[in-house]
Each structure stands twice: as C-alpha cells, then as structure tokens.
Amino acid sequence: MSSEKTIPHSEAAAKFNKDVERVNWHDETLWFVRAKRDKSAHQIEDWELLRETASQIKFNVLSNIHDYLVEFEANAQRNGIIVHWAADAKEHNEIVHSIMAKHDVKQMVKSKSMLTEECHLNDYLAEKGIEVIDSDLGEYIVQLRKEPPSHIVLPAIHLKKEDVSETFHEHLGTEKGNFNPQYLTESARQSLRNTFLTRKVALTGVNFAVAETGEFVVCTNEGNADMGAHLADVHIACMGFEKLIPKREHLGVFLRLLARSATGQPITTFSSHFKKPRDGKEMHIVIVDNGRSTQLGREDFRNSLKCIRCGACMNTCPVYRRSGGHSYHNAVAGPIGSILAPNLDMSKNADLPFASTLCGSCTNVCPVKIDIHDQLYKWRQVLVKEGHTPKAKTIAMKTMATVLANPTVFNIAGKSGRFVMKNIPGMVNNKMNKWYDQREMPDVPEESFREWYKKNSRESKAKRDEQ
Amino acid sequence: MSSKGEILKRIKLNQPDLVSELPNLNLLGSEQFDVLETYKTVLKGIGGDPVEVANYDEIINYIKSNYNLEKRLITTLPELSEIASLDWKTVDPHSLQDVELTVIKAHFGVAENSGLWVTDDILGQRVAPFIAQYLAIIVHKKDLVPTMQQAYQRIGNMEYGFGTFIAGPSKTADIEQSLVLGAHGARGLIVFLLD
Numbered sequence: 001m002s003s004e005k006t007i008p009h010s011e012a013a014a015k016f017n018k019d020v021e022r023v024n025w026h027d028e029t030l031w032f033v034r035a036k037r038d039k040s041a042h043q044i045e046d047w048e049l050l051r052e053t054a055s056q057i058k059f060n061v062l063s064n065i066h067d068y069l070v071e072f073e074a075n076a077q078r079n080g081i082i083v084h085w086a087a088d089a090k091e092h093n094e095i096v097h098s099i100m101a102k103h104d105v106k107q108m109v110k111s112k113s114m115l116t117e118e119c120h121l122n123d124y125l126a127e128k129g130i131e132v133i134d135s136d137l138g139e140y141i142v143q144l145r146k147e148p149p150s151h152i153v154l155p156a157i158h159l160k161k162e163d164v165s166e167t168f169h170e171h172l173g174t175e176k177g178n179f180n181p182q183y184l185t186e187s188a189r190q191s192l193r194n195t196f197l198t199r200k201v202a203l204t205g206v207n208f209a210v211a212e213t214g215e216f217v218v219c220t221n222e223g224n225a226d227m228g229a230h231l232a233d234v235h236i237a238c239m240g241f242e243k244l245i246p247k248r249e250h251l252g253v254f255l256r257l258l259a260r261s262a263t264g265q266p267i268t269t270f271s272s273h274f275k276k277p278r279d280g281k282e283m284h285i286v287i288v289d290n291g292r293s294t295q296l297g298r299e300d301f302r303n304s305l306k307c308i309r310c311g312a313c314m315n316t317c318p319v320y321r322r323s324g325g326h327s328y329h330n331a332v333a334g335p336i337g338s339i340l341a342p343n344l345d346m347s348k349n350a351d352l353p354f355a356s357t358l359c360g361s362c363t364n365v366c367p368v369k370i371d372i373h374d375q376l377y378k379w380r381q382v383l384v385k386e387g388h389t390p391k392a393k394t395i396a397m398k399t400m401a402t403v404l405a406n407p408t409v410f411n412i413a414g415k416s417g418r419f420v421m422k423n424i425p426g427m428v429n430n431k432m433n434k435w436y437d438q439r440e441m442p443d444v445p446e447e448s449f450r451e452w453y454k455k456n457s458r459e460s461k462a463k464r465d466e467q
Numbered sequence: 468m469s470s471k472g473e474i475l476k477r478i479k480l481n482q483p484d485l486v487s488e489l490p491n492l493n494l495l496g497s498e499q500f501d502v503l504e505t506y507k508t509v510l511k512g513i514g515g516d517p518v519e520v521a522n523y524d525e526i527i528n529y530i531k532s533n534y535n536l537e538k539r540l541i542t543t544l545p546e547l548s549e550i551a552s553l554d555w556k557t558v559d560p561h562s563l564q565d566v567e568l569t570v571i572k573a574h575f576g577v578a579e580n581s582g583l584w585v586t587d588d589i590l591g592q593r594v595a596p597f598i599a600q601y602l603a604i605i606v607h608k609k610d611l612v613p614t615m616q617q618a619y620q621r622i623g624n625m626e627y628g629f630g631t632f633i634a635g636p637s638k639t640a641d642i643e644q645s646l647v648l649g650a651h652g653a654r655g656l657i658v659f660l661l662d
Contacts, residue, residue: 223652266580297481
C-alpha cells in the first residue's frame, strides 16, 4: 500500500464528487452523527468544564510525558504486563511478529486500532504468512473489500448497505440482494464468533493508558476487543505514547467526553480496563513513537498529540463530508489527520492542510480543545516555506503578492481583468483557472470600487461646494 | 532496550519546559438529577431493559418466564442456583460458547450513561458477560451514582486484574448507521434494579 503513488486530495475528492447523489448521502450521514453529538453534549451541564479539564490534563501530560511513561512501564511490569518500545512503524510490526513467532501462531484476531493502520501491520504480517482478521464490523467490511477504513470511528461510513450486502454475498455467502442490516450483521456475528473461538493471539488498540496504575482502557460498542482478548492466550495491545493519562480518576473525564463526541452515545457499551493478564496467559503492550516525539518538539503542532481519536472534527468538517476519508491518503483522515500526516511525511502529505476551509468548526467540537484550524493554517505556512507545495500555487501566490503590494499594478490588473472577463471570457473560464472549477464566474462590474469612489467623492465634493 | 532509551531521550528533549498543573476534578460532577429515573431512561435509550425488583425471588420468576431454562444459564450468585449453574468458573472459557444467559452482579451503576462497573472478582470469568447470547446484571438501587466523577471516586484504588463498565447490549451501527443490537456480545441486557 505504501509503495502506491499517492493521489492528491483534490484529485481524489474530484473523483468522489462525480457521484453527486452519493456525496450528498455521505454528507448527510456524517452530519446526522454530528447532530447526535450536539444533542448529547447539550445534555451535560458540565460540558464546557469537562472540555477545559480534559484539555488541561492533556497539557500536563505533554509536559510530563517522559516521567509518566517511565511510571507507566514500571507499574505495568509490576502488574505482569510485558512492555515493548517501538521507535517506528517497522519496529512495531517486528515486535508484533516476534510475539507471534515465539508462540508459533499464524493467525490473529484484531480489534480496531488506527495505530496498526498507521504502521500497515496487516500488510506486513500477510507477507510473513500470518492471517489477520479485523473483528470490528466496519473494519471487517473494509478488510474484505481490501480497502483501508475511511473514518477512525466509523470505518465503513462511505459504504451503503447494498455495498455491504454485495461484499458479504461474495465472501460469506449471504443471500444476494438482502440489504437488511440486521441480517448482514448476524452473518458477520456468526462468522467472527468462530474466529474468536479459534485464535490464540488477539491484538487490540488502546484508548487510554494510566501512568499511576499501569492499566489501559479499550472502548468498543461491539465487545469485539473483549471477545478476542479474553479467549486468546496472548493479548497484544498497541498504543501511541500520547495515549497516556496521569491517574485513574482522569478516566472519568475522558470517558464522559469520548463517546458523546464520537457518536452522541453517553458512553461506549464496553469500557474495559486491562490491568493484569489472566492466570497463565500473556499480556503485552507495545509503546510506539513513529514520529510522535518529533511532533512533540514542534511547538505549533504538539497540541495535536492531545487527540483522543473521537472523530468529531471529521463529522463536522465540510470538506471531509464532501470528499470522503479515502481522499486523505492517510490512516487518520479529516482535520486532525491533516495535522498528523505532514509530521509523518511532509512531501507526501503537503496537500492535506490545504483540504480545509479553515471555518473552525473542528476546533469548536474538539473535546480536548485542540486548535485544529489554527494548526492547519500554520502547516500551510511551513509547507510553502519548505517548498512542498505545487509550483503553480507558489507562482500564483507570488504574483498575487506583487499585484497586491503595488497600487499601480493592482489598478492595471483590475482593469485588464474586467476587460478580459467581459470581452474574452474563454480566457478565464477554462480548465487552467482553478477558481473556475465548480464555480460560476461573477458578472463583471462596470467599474472598480476605486473608480466609483473617485467619481462619487468628486461629485459629493462638488455638491458640498455648491452649498 | 535501545529504542526505549532513544524514545525517552527524544521525548525529554522535546517536551515543553513549562510544566502545566493538573486541574481540580472536584469542580466536576455536581449536576443534580433523579438518579434512578435517569438511570432507567438512559438504559432504555441505549437498548437495555431496566426491571425493578424487590428480592431475588422476583429475579428468579422473571428469568423463569422470559428465558428457556433448557438452555445453559450461568451465574456467579448462589441465590440463583435454582435456575443457573455455578460450577463454570474454572472451566476453559471457550466452553462457555453455548451459554444462553449470564447473570452477574455489578459493584455499582452510573446514572448518566447507565454503565455498570464489574471486575473479575465478581465476573467468574472475564469472557462470561461477552460470550453469552443474553446478559442480566443485578445492581442495588442504593448503588447508583450520578456521574463518572462519582464512579471513579468510588473505584478509588480498587484492586482488579480486569474491570469494565457495561452500558447496554453489544451493538453496532457500522452498516449505514442502522443500529443493530447483538454485534459480538450479548444481544440483550436486563438490569435488575434491586431494592
């Protein structure tokens, strides 16, 4: 997957936009989730206080993360958990594989983990001859279709029930043309139950890890993480180091915010606290850096590490809703993904901070108060300065700067612009002009404001003189 | 080992110098509402069934009339030995795959989200509430707290190997946002609210 050429966001979005009906449906579906979030948030009197508290806890984490990690490791080890450290995606994948190899196991059941998506773990393990089955229903659907998830909380949100029906018919032998979600979910339940009952190794993500106690929390609605972990001999949990929080009592704050921000639920069905392995069984935790320590050092962008992966910023984003998660060519899509991605690879992801209207809606819904749209704006400046933006854009911006800085040039440009748009519109209304994409060009005014003002001020001066 | 040292070194170098203090959590959780009514409303809202009962006999009668006793029913509560078996705590967890109903007791419940706190010392086996087709959890009405703030005050330094909040039956909305109960875990959750 990583070797494939990246299609820029605007191109991928243009492709997604060809099916107008589907785009409208995608937009409305996500807005429905966003509306549920609002309703849920408004029911909590303390909502703003909760957001502020969560934000302050995360600031404290960022400034103490070294000590908290050391504390977490010591406590986790005391609990009987085996702790691993991975500097990058490659090392993360190797560690997971080494645990599988040690137990001589060729099959794994996985619950949702965006970190393993970020590290392309499935591809890596497949190359080593290990079969991975994703057990979250949405992830299972996209896995069968050989697609990545398009949303961090709702992996198959871009698909309609007809698509799922077709996929299940092909892979699970369900009735062709049966689009009933109840029926389709039941088929997946039966198929995955067999998987849970036969796997010796289960891998889960981590929502929160507690320094004070050495435990970690995994939140799901389906119970898939628990079915996997409690039936397997080995439980591997993978976490980015920013998932750490100081104390157990802080979970009260984050669990109140997470599901309400994500889907509008008061809490996920299961919020499971793993502290010790079952008797005679193994529990591993892999702590992953993969660029996070670099982001920590970028003052303007370090706040992105406060993210608790609720997806609220995506659901509210007018660009995400109309371009689809796959257009972001990154494990985490949407506004927060567009801040995280350039940290991983600036040249490959230089387009993403531009995939935003900077309307600020993402910042307003963020449960931990990350200044998302400000960071997107700041990334644009960094990317332009470091030469990662397209030449055409750079030239256009430089030209614009010259024109705007010089009144005479501005005047001439305005005049000729109006002349051209009026008399030879084809010169402007063509594919070369990016502003013409999806837009009607405006009617040309007879005169510029400056011309109007000059004339009028002359007239009003004359009037004043008469009086 | 080398990666650990390297990661921690980079983090120490890159983390902000100015240390932010932890906020005061005591400002939270002061919301006033009817705890029992809220609990029941929220539970119904997420697909669970609240049933108020005065004693264990009422629970036994309810289960008798709503579940097939021919199927495998398990519990951790000796009070329910008449209808459910107690001798499964040390069996291979995989063998619980044919369980129709698991009945357990929660330490306490949380009104704002209907979550019930259970830990492995009252679960019998960690997988028991997940693998059964249906789940029933008993909680005393006096053991309902308003919000998660009080919940974690109550948990405090409680020792456990595994603990979880269970809020409603297993569910998914991954197919076109249609809510379906019974994804991998229990298809239904009865909460017996005991006087």
